[in-house]
Amino acid sequence: MPSELVTNYFRTETLPHIWCPGCGNGIVTRAIVKAIDNLNIPKDDVCIVSGIGCSSRAAGYLDFNTLHTTHGRALAFATGVKLANPKLHVIVITGDGDSSAIGGNHLIHAARRNIDLTTVVFNNSIYGMTGGQYSPTTPTGDKATTAPYGSIDPNFDLCELANAAGATYVARGTVYAVNMLEKVIQEGILNKGFSFIEAISTCPTYYGRKNKKGSAVDMIQYLKENGVMYSAWNKMSEEDKIGKFPIGKLYSKERKEYTEQYQRLIDSLGKERN
Amino acid sequence: MPVKEKQSLKTNTNWCKGCGICVFVCPKQVLAVEDEKVVIKNVDKCIKCGQCEYHCPDYAIYLEEEK
Numbered sequence: 001m002p003s004e005l006v007t008n009y010f011r012t013e014t015l016p017h018i019w020c021p022g023c024g025n026g027i028v029t030r031a032i033v034k035a036i037d038n039l040n041i042p043k044d045d046v047c048i049v050s051g052i053g054c055s056s057r058a059a060g061y062l063d064f065n066t067l068h069t070t071h072g073r074a075l076a077f078a079t080g081v082k083l084a085n086p087k088l089h090v091i092v093i094t095g096d097g098d099s100s101a102i103g104g105n106h107l108i109h110a111a112r113r114n115i116d117l118t119t120v121v122f123n124n125s126i127y128g129m130t131g132g133q134y135s136p137t138t139p140t141g142d143k144a145t146t147a148p149y150g151s152i153d154p155n156f157d158l159c160e161l162a163n164a165a166g167a168t169y170v171a172r173g174t175v176y177a178v179n180m181l182e183k184v185i186q187e188g189i190l191n192k193g194f195s196f197i198e199a200i201s202t203c204p205t206y207y208g209r210k211n212k213k214g215s216a217v218d219m220i221q222y223l224k225e226n227g228v229m230y231s232a233w234n235k236m237s238e239e240d241k242i243g244k245f246p247i248g249k250l251y252s253k254e255r256k257e258y259t260e261q262y263q264r265l266i267d268s269l270g271k272e273r274n
Numbered sequence: 275m276p277v278k279e280k281q282s283l284k285t286n287t288n289w290c291k292g293c294g295i296c297v298f299v300c301p302k303q304v305l306a307v308e309d310e311k312v313v314i315k316n317v318d319k320c321i322k323c324g325q326c327e328y329h330c331p332d333y334a335i336y337l338e339e340e341k
Contacts (some may be wrong), residue, residue, distance in 0.1 A: 002286055015289060016332055022293035026331030097339035178328040216297045
């Protein structure tokens with residue numbers, strides 16, 4: 001028998017999932033579900049939208065309104081869902097490749113519009129489903145099947161990208177600091193505007209093996225040792241920051257929300273007609 | 275918060291893939307992996323912190339409220 005949380009929010013007949021042993025995606029998926037459970041949001045008021053990739057399989061396992069869409073286009077579909085029914089809590093589950101390469105434009109424009117969506121990016125630094133090609137978040141110098149001598153591409157910092165494009169809530173969590181990840185997802189859902197959460201996941205099968213990062217446990221230990229809370233990060237010297245990354249809530253700001261603006265336009269035009 | 279005494283540690287070994295993450299995150303060395311499946315070794319030492327449940331990618335271990 002699975003736990004109460006899993007029984008309540010997962011399509012248990014589809015479990016066990018297909019993710020590899022030690023893959024962090026299951027941990028992030030549970031954190032999303034726990035965040036929804038903590039907020040007591042009825043299942044029918046939630047819509048999970050995902051793209052294509054290992055991470056995006058999550059939509060199939062979850063028992064909410066779910067939409068498994070095309071590669072990179074989860075945010076475009078989610079924008080449509082949200083505009084059609086602004087009362088829904090629309091949560092987008094996407095991967096690093098899905099959101100920043102194929103769907104890179106959708107990401108920056110959803111952030112620019114500040115539409116009330118919560119985007120959780122499962123960042124495992126590689127394209128897992130298709131066999132380990134490098135993605136825009138593969139660290140420079142790291143190996144992948146398409147970069148056998150190490151990638152020469154500079155990697156994206158997705159949180160900086162989302163913040164610069166206009167997201168009103170930006171946070172980063174890891175599959176080690178799960179309680180914190182749960183908390184930032186919760187805050188992201190409550191934020192009225194575009195919320196962007198980067199969840200650093202582990203891919204022991206491709207990214208780990210290609211780069212000799214060891215087992216799933218070794219990769220989790222790496223996240224434990226190198227993820228620094230943002231408050232502590234700001235006090236660190238540039239030298240100490242090398243090899244480490246900030247986690248927790250990184251940015252938040254106030255901006256007009258898109259669906260509200262859209263409704264205001266509809267209302268004003270309706271008045272003109274009468 | 276639920277009363278911790280009334281919780282018990284459960285496993286669902288059919289879903290366990292033996293990654294060992296629960297063994298790593300457990301602060302009291304309660305768990306082990308044997309034949310690629312999780313085993314509860316020292317249930318008496320368990321402080322019911324729930325870290326194994328939070329970190330299990332396969333939902334194969336959890337704390338259950340006793341009824």
